[in-house]
Amino acid sequence: MTQSGAFPQGMITQVHGRAFTLRGDDIDTDRIIPARYLKCVSFEALGDQVFADDRQELAGAHPFDQPEHVGARILVVNGNFGCGSSREHAPQALMRWGIRAVIGVSFAEIFYGNCLALGIPCATATPDEVVRLQAAVEADPTLEWSLDLERGRCQNERAGDWEVRLDPGAREMLLSGRWDATSQLVAREAELNATLQRLPYLNGFHPL
């Protein structure tokens, strides 16, 4: 049973914890959570099902099955991570397993947005930086890392200090707590009504 701890909430300025890597480009959402596990009306069980097919194929050798990675919170990946579906089950599965931040070369857009909507930062670094970081992370799975979203750094005292980037809008949302979008959106009732009044297809197509 995965022990993920409390889900992200409020202002997110940093993520602390152990890290591990998942190597390879174009890791798609059908691998992160195979579609047969999407038949659920609640997200609760998804944490156990993350990377189910890859883990079965590697018969215990998969990074998500390594005992030394249990409880780790930071995942380091390569390029186009999370490509494929818009389904939020993929970031939900990662979050419910225990991941609280992902660092990689690049992320698929919908996946990136879905992670942000859950309060999970996806930070990027250059391919060379990622390769070096992955090597440092793999060299010692017990290291505690600090991902500082304000300063844009991922660091461990002994292993080193990496510059990481976040899209400025995403960064602001995480730092301010405004990544939880619903309350912001429902607040603007007056502007919403104004929009409803002006859209032609909602008003018999009469000229604006």
Added chain:
Amino acid sequence: MSSGTLYDKVWELHRVAELPGGSTQLFIGLHLIHEVTSPQAFAALDDKGLAVRCPERTVATVDHIVPTTSQARPFADPLAEEMLSTLERNCARHGITLHGLGSGRQGIVHVIAPELGLTQPGMTVACGDSHTSTHGAFGAIAFGIGTSQVRDVLASQSLAMNKLKVRRIWVDNQLSPGVFAKDLILHVIRTLGVKAGVGHAYEFAGPAIDALSMEERMTLCNMAIEGGARCGYVNPDQVTFDYLAGRPAAPSGDAWERAVTWWRSLASDQDASFDDEVRFDAAAIAPTVTWGITPGQGIGVDEAVPTPDELQPSDRPIAEEAYRYMDLAPGQAIAGVPIDVCFIGSCTNGRLSDLKAAAAVARGRHVAEGIKAFVVPGSEQVARAAEAEGLDAVFRAAGFEWREPGCSMCLAMNPDRLEGRQISASSSNRNFKGRQGSASGRTLLMSPAMVAAAAVTGTVTDVRSLVATDAVSG
């Protein structure tokens, strides 16, 4: 920065407010929901004590989990039954129209909304499904969203969004006989790559696009997301208006002429500026087949699986993985590869014109020995129209199974799945490892006509060599 494009115009019109942090609150004109990505969103709404803001702008159907054989309730799969029951309860509670099984209007969400006239030019359309880009075919800004965003749209009929760049994909000349919109989009994705469109909306334009029917434009826009572009669209024109005229949710009477006038004004201006443009020659495109494990690994049916030195260095690792997984060798011709299962359907290619194109190939022929082939109409309306034309009889006589509407074997959320190492010829949109329900199953994406050609020969076959091509031209 783009300006004067349809994307710019529709974006401006739907801007509710600017949010702290630089995102825009964007009104969603049409919210489509289905049984997979809505349950948790409704649950989150309850947790926050919120109501659905605009139930009249929300339309539901059931598609991903329905069996395409017996659709009797309760479903044999208790989870599928729970998902549909939950959707039914949520729609009833909140006053949302649900086009359910047996309603006459049920089907794949991206098939039913257009055919009901719900999708219209100038709207923003959102749905918890990445192939929502399909609706861009009408000159709408349409995109997929995650479950948290479904919650936001339910709560506020709007979303926090960042504006995309706009890339124009200009296609000269015309598609050749036997070559369809599916081949065009697979060709675009193989050329530009699966990541090229990230951060962009794709405007498809040019003479080849103008000549496409609405259903072909939907196929094209459907797979924009597979090229990384969350939105893909075509400017509305007379083809669009003729399609919409008379449909249940389309404007009528005095409103119709006003609507058409407004819709025309939405098209990108002659002097619109785009962030960039890429040009293609439709006449140079052959029937295209994906050979690997991403939609970008497409080749002409007359080509061979690329060798590593024919690929960009960054594309080589995934090609190596694909050779092994697919059990195809670099340099191997794709034509002649034997297949096991043939699937015609999906939100990409499950509409009447798709079935007609496949039936034209199947007519007078028979599914090859040992091949399982089945046809899944995209909606109840498509099924009835196909049956009225006798297409079901053509398919059955040729040895295809004729099924009930649903997402079927596009993805493994219902009983239609590959088994073991089976390899499919499929008119769907994704070929990722395990996509079609078996952890070792293999998928070759192609047009419906090409799937039919594979079914009757037992191998990947150039459909143009099978039939008089004027019988199949789109």
